[in-house]
Amino acid sequence: MTELLTAAQMRAIEQAAIASGEVTGLELMERAGCGVVEAILEEWPELAEEQGPAPAPPGYLQQEERARRAVVLCGPGNNGGDGFVVARLLHERGWEVEVFLYGDPDKLPPDARVNYERRRVQGEVQAYAKFDPENWNWQTGEVGEVDLIVDAVFGTGLVRPLGSEMCLHEKIGVLTTEVVNARRVAIDLPSGLCADSGKPLIDTREQIGRGKLEFELSVSFHREKVGHRVSDGPAFCGKTVVKSIGLDDLPSSRAATRELASEIVRLARPRLSDKAAESHKYTHGHALILSGGSGKTGAARLAARGALRIGAGLVTLGVPPSAQQEVACQVTALMLARVEGADGFAAVLGDTRLNALCLGPGMGVERARDLVPLALTAKRATVLDADALTAFADDPAALFAQLHEACVLTPHGGEFARLFPDIAKRLREEPKSGPAYSKVDATREAAKRAGCVVLFKGPDTVIAAPDGRCSVNSAHYERSAPWLATAGSGDVLAGFITGLLARGYDPMRAAETAAWLHVECALEFGPGLIAEDLPETLPAVFRKLGV
Incomplete structure (x- = not known):
């Protein structure tokens, strides 16, 4: 697991280290x-090549060259202080650097003021001190x-x-999209993006809609922030890189993180x-997945195949009479049980070796309404998806x-x-202040209300337990897989979770692991x-993991 921090948590870790005297x-x-x-x-x-004076070539070979050029936009806080350091270091490498400060130099925090000087x-x-776009000293012809x-x-x-800073925000947008040849880098996060939610904290989303906050590289420190992984964050951050600032080695920082x-x-x-030294199929669990009627069994079969491939010892499809022949023609390693109504379901549940249930994929709303209460009364590990919800x-x-x-x-x-x-x-509300309400906050609140693990799907899947534990399964950056948005992929995910529950994984661990393997x-x-390809690809993934 890799930790994701909120802005407040990052400040607490830094302040603890500074207060201890271990670092300034x-x-x-x-x-x-x-x-x-x-x-x-x-x-x-x-x-990376240093810029500096070089021996002059003969006159007939001379070509007009220029030093590399950077524009550093600094704000009124410590993020601006980081920018002054970047500007100074680039200048020392021979770069031509233009630095703009939005803010009063006399009101900069002490450390930022030192680097300003x-x-x-x-x-x-x-x-x-007060931004006026008319006074912005930038020659458009030079971009x-x-x-x-x-x-x-x-x-x-x-x-x-x-x-009032919207004009500055617009200027940043112009620079980051219209300067065609320039690389675009954000320190921590693109300005205007909430570190905790990945949502833009601006009065209108018009600039966001035009993509004017999109960067190629965002550089975070110590840990990624939640906003790098959820909502709009990944789209605007580009590639996120984390750089150490030495906090991992400090006792005070480790203590603050533990707190x-x-x-x-x-x-x-x-x-x-x-891994079990001695095992057989029942030691790996027996999962039951209920299907819908004739013509509606595909989703349940996908889930069942996923459960079997991920390691459940046995997987049974519970089908109504109308679908028995259809399903029987489609399955081999999967088992089949007739489940007609509540009485039929109760009879199947009499097998105490069934230790994981999955209800919902292709099940039909009416069938789900009848059978979900019985499944929950059985107190087995249970995944509720799709129609069951x-x-x-x-x-x-x-x-x-x-x-x-x-x-x-x-x-x-x-x-x-x-x-x-x-x-x-x-969650849908436009944020008026930060930290904005995030998908992480929403999933945690939902899990607490439901009293069980909630996996809120999406490219930024968030998984939360009632006790507040939370993780993000992010299909962004190097793990971006847009082709995962295909019919039935969610059914396979439900099957993955069910199979891991059957194997004995606790619900939070089953959901986290299944979501990661899904991507x-x-x-x-x-x-x-x-x-259909997802379950069949699991063996190759397992081999790479050394499982």
């Missing part, structure tokens, strides 16, 4: 600036000659929407080390009253809104993926 704020700022320059040169090695020794800082634009205006510290442990969100990773859209409280701690709910956005309409409404299968297969 000025040292952390210097390390941050060095980390940004290092990340830039690693990302674009062609920029250090930069002024090298060259001018154009400061605007093609800029190699690098660094956004160090607001970073993680922004807690209010951009109002925050229950609140920290984690980036999901698999834990698949469970929609069946209770008119009365979510009735469902929550029956759920138990061994359940996992797997809603997509529409199903989440039907089960948790008030939470979904709050890994998509990446392994590549474009052209359909849902």
